[in-house]
Amino acid sequence: MANVDYPEPVRALIIHLKQLPGIGPKSAERIAVWLMQQGQEMSGPFAEILARAGREVIECRICGFFATEAGGCAICDAVQREEVSLCVVEQPTDILPLERSGAFRGHYHSLRGRISPLDGIGPGELRIGELIERIRSGKFEEVIIALSSDVEGEATANYLAEVLAQFPELKVTRLAQGMPAGGGLESADELTLMRAMQGRTGI
Amino acid sequence: MANVDYPEPVRALIIHLKQLPGIGPKSAERIAVWLMQQGQEMSGPFAEILARAGREVIECRICGFFATEAGGCAICDAVQREEVSLCVVEQPTDILPLERSGAFRGHYHSLRGRISPLDGIGPGELRIGELIERIRSGKFEEVIIALSSDVEGEATANYLAEVLAQFPELKVTRLAQGMPAGGGLESADELTLMRAMQGRTGI
Numbered sequence: 001m002a003n004v005d006y007p008e009p010v011r012a013l014i015i016h017l018k019q020l021p022g023i024g025p026k027s028a029e030r031i032a033v034w035l036m037q038q039g040q041e042m043s044g045p046f047a048e049i050l051a052r053a054g055r056e057v058i059e060c061r062i063c064g065f066f067a068t069e070a071g072g073c074a075i076c077d078a079v080q081r082e083e084v085s086l087c088v089v090e091q092p093t094d095i096l097p098l099e100r101s102g103a104f105r106g107h108y109h110s111l112r113g114r115i116s117p118l119d120g121i122g123p124g125e126l127r128i129g130e131l132i133e134r135i136r137s138g139k140f141e142e143v144i145i146a147l148s149s150d151v152e153g154e155a156t157a158n159y160l161a162e163v164l165a166q167f168p169e170l171k172v173t174r175l176a177q178g179m180p181a182g183g184g185l186e187s188a189d190e191l192t193l194m195r196a197m198q199g200r201t202g203i
Numbered sequence: 204m205a206n207v208d209y210p211e212p213v214r215a216l217i218i219h220l221k222q223l224p225g226i227g228p229k230s231a232e233r234i235a236v237w238l239m240q241q242g243q244e245m246s247g248p249f250a251e252i253l254a255r256a257g258r259e260v261i262e263c264r265i266c267g268f269f270a271t272e273a274g275g276c277a278i279c280d281a282v283q284r285e286e287v288s289l290c291v292v293e294q295p296t297d298i299l300p301l302e303r304s305g306a307f308r309g310h311y312h313s314l315r316g317r318i319s320p321l322d323g324i325g326p327g328e329l330r331i332g333e334l335i336e337r338i339r340s341g342k343f344e345e346v347i348i349a350l351s352s353d354v355e356g357e358a359t360a361n362y363l364a365e366v367l368a369q370f371p372e373l374k375v376t377r378l379a380q381g382m383p384a385g386g387g388l389e390s391a392d393e394l395t396l397m398r399a400m401q402g403r404t405g406i
Contacts, residue, residue, distance in 0.1 A: 043257025
């Protein structure tokens with residue numbers, strides 16, 4: 001006798017849910033059956049919102065943050081931001097934690113990663129060319145390098161400092177070492193981020 | 204200056220993800236931005252599978268397990284199950300854990316809940332009428348009551364035992380008290396469920 005299992009659409013849903021970060025097999029099953037028990041009034045709109053987000057959300061061509069064609073970029077399109085400060089981060093997800101710390105009101109630039117030879121990611125894979133172009137054509141006076149304080153983040157910061165030496169007028173700073181060692185931006189609390197931003201030092 | 208936040212489609216997605224069982228605000232945000240970073244190749248098919256599951260998956264009219272119109276019910280449509288044993292559970296999600304314990308190969312009946320006066324759930328809200336009809340028109344010799352071993356589960360079991368007394372030929376049993384006190388079926392491990400099924404006692 002074949003083993004009884006969920007109907008195929010439920011199994012397919014469990015397989016997809018398991019791929020999500022932080023969702024194990026047990027959680028995926030619990031979420032899937034919960035969704036089925038809620039019925040189509042829950043899963044229909046949920047699916048629509050998921051599809052719409054995937055369809056409409058793009059990477060801002062300037063800063064790399066999440067944006068939409070219709071709504072633009074909440075950062076680059078803002079009129080009241082400091083035009084002279086640029087904060088370089090690894091990922092678009094690093095921007096909101098910094099923003100919530102309240103210690104920075106300039107512009108951002110997501111590199112889309114950091115130099116990581118083991119993963120085959122060199123400077124060419126990152127948005128460094130775009131960064132140089134922004135600095136060349138903009139009026140930035142300071143670039144704050146806000147990368148993770150682990151080995152790869154440090155290496156990327158040092159590489160950026162060398163590259164940015166071509167702009168002798170530009171002040172290049174980095175986050176203070178108030179950041180916990182080895183920690184990424186995403187998991188830091190707001191106070192730590194604020195202190196690190198306020199205590200930034202020359203590079 | 205307005206606070207920077209994710210674009211509206213991402214915020215809507217986070218709100219929906221937060222409703223899922225076991226997903227807090229932090230997890231919802233992490234999952235949403237992960238989905239956006241994967242791009243439309245991930246979120247598009249995911250949304251389709253979610254919508255399809257919600258559209259196609261129904262409650263089996265006989266046992267209450269998850270089924271589809273096209274594929275039927277994996278339990279009620281099986282030809283080699285024991286026709287004389289019926290296992291009564293609270294939820295359709297209780298069926299697979301029992302099935303995986305390997306100790307039962309009969310039919311199931313999900314009540315869609317249990318008697319819970321505080322939540323306004325009386326016998327009329329449960330699939331008890333359907334249960335009596337199945338027993339009356341079927342050839343069941345034993346009904347195993349496999350409800351949670353907490354107060355509401357016990358009360359529902361006692362109520363069922365009274366109702367089923369109208370069938371003097373029917374053997375009514377319950378799971379052995381090997382179940383941990385106060386625990387639901389869903390979180391029990393397979394060995395515990397197998398022992399409870401094997402040691403079932405008269406009611």
